[in-house]
Amino acid sequence: MPQSRPLVRNPLFVFVPPIVLLGLGLAFVLQPGAFAPSHELVEQAISERQMAAVPKTQLAMASYHQTRLATKFGGSDLVVVNKQRPLQPLEYQPLNLRDIESSKNLDNSRGLQLADQAATALEDLAKAMRAEGAGKLFVNSAFRSYKYQAELFNSKASQYGLEGALARAAKAGHSEHQTGLAADVSVPEQGCAIMQCFGDTDGGKWLAANAWKYGFIIRYEKDTTSITGYTYEPWHLRYVGVQLASTYSKTGMKTLEDFWGFAPAEFYLEETASSTSN
Numbered sequence: 578m579p580q581s582r583p584l585v586r587n588p589l590f591v592f593v594p595p596i597v598l599l600g601l602g603l604a605f606v607l608q609p610g611a612f613a614p615s616h617e618l619v620e621q622a623i624s625e626r627q628m629a630a631v632p633k634t635q636l637a638m639a640s641y642h643q644t645r646l647a648t649k650f651g652g653s654d655l656v657v658v659n660k661q662r663p664l665q666p667l668e669y670q671p672l673n674l675r676d677i678e679s680s681k682n683l684d685n686s687r688g689l690q691l692a693d694q695a696a697t698a699l700e701d702l703a704k705a706m707r708a709e710g711a712g713k714l715f716v717n718s719a720f721r722s723y724k725y726q727a728e729l730f731n732s733k734a735s736q737y738g739l740e741g742a743l744a745r746a747a748k749a750g751h752s753e754h755q756t757g758l759a760a761d762v763s764v765p766e767q768g769c770a771i772m773q774c775f776g777d778t779d780g781g782k783w784l785a786a787n788a789w790k791y792g793f794i795i796r797y798e799k800d801t802t803s804i805t806g807y808t809y810e811p812w813h814l815r816y817v818g819v820q821l822a823s824t825y826s827k828t829g830m831k832t833l834e835d836f837w838g839f840a841p842a843e844f845y846l847e848e849t850a851s852s853t854s855n
């Protein structure tokens with residue numbers, strides 16, 4: 578085997594070209610006239626003036642499409658996952674999971690985790706909730722891995738059959754809990770934990786009115802099953818960030834599907850529903 582020679586570069590070769598390029602770049606920025614014939618400059622100025630009316634719209638469109646793309650990725654706070662929109666990648670797992678911190682405002686005795694930004698937001702929310710007399714938050718469920726969700730679904734399937742399981746649990750890769758951005762919460766001393774009557778408790782009412790200030794929405798509101806695929810879940814908080822949650826709340830939106838203009842997702846796609854695997 579030929580022995581490879583260690584790569585020793587002449588220092589001049591390493592340093593001079595970047596310096597020359599930098600010099601040329603600076604000269605170009607500072608004095609474009611020095612390098613371009615004047616008629617090209619005139620043409621450039623004309624075309625810049627012609628483009629001046631366009632860029633705002635184009636920029637808006639570009640950011641709109643960028644946002645739509647971002648909503649498919651599990652790692653985006655904007656992700657929309659439902660029965661017709663599996664997570665990408667399907668086995669997505671957040672890299673920044675951490676334990677939600679228990680305190681006098683929040684009971685995480687189950688040792689559950691969320692993505693860091695959602696955990697911080699939930700802790701802040703619990704602090705305000707307790708301070709305003711709406712109760713001490715208990716975390717019933719938070720991040721659930723693909724594997725955990727698959728086991729959950731399969732155990733329902735062996736108990737109730739495929740149809741029954743579809744009605745009772747999300748398929749792996751189709752649950753908001755897999756994003757690390759969703760938490761099921763309750764206020765034990767007020768009762769109705771993980772029941773629809775939670776919406777009528779002090780805690781449930783406070784969350785419906787204030788969760789947006791901390792970047793959360795009530796993801797499954799009343800009478801939206803035909804769009805979200807889920808019945809009313811006043812306990813299921815979804816972190817989307819303060820900016821989106823604020824707009825969502827102020828414009829009276831009820832579902833993320835409507836907010837982004839996505840198709841209703843009451844049922845799974847045929848091939849997803851009939852698959853016994855995930």
Ligand SMILES: [Zn+2]
Binds near residue numbers: 761813
């Ligand atoms: Zn939930």
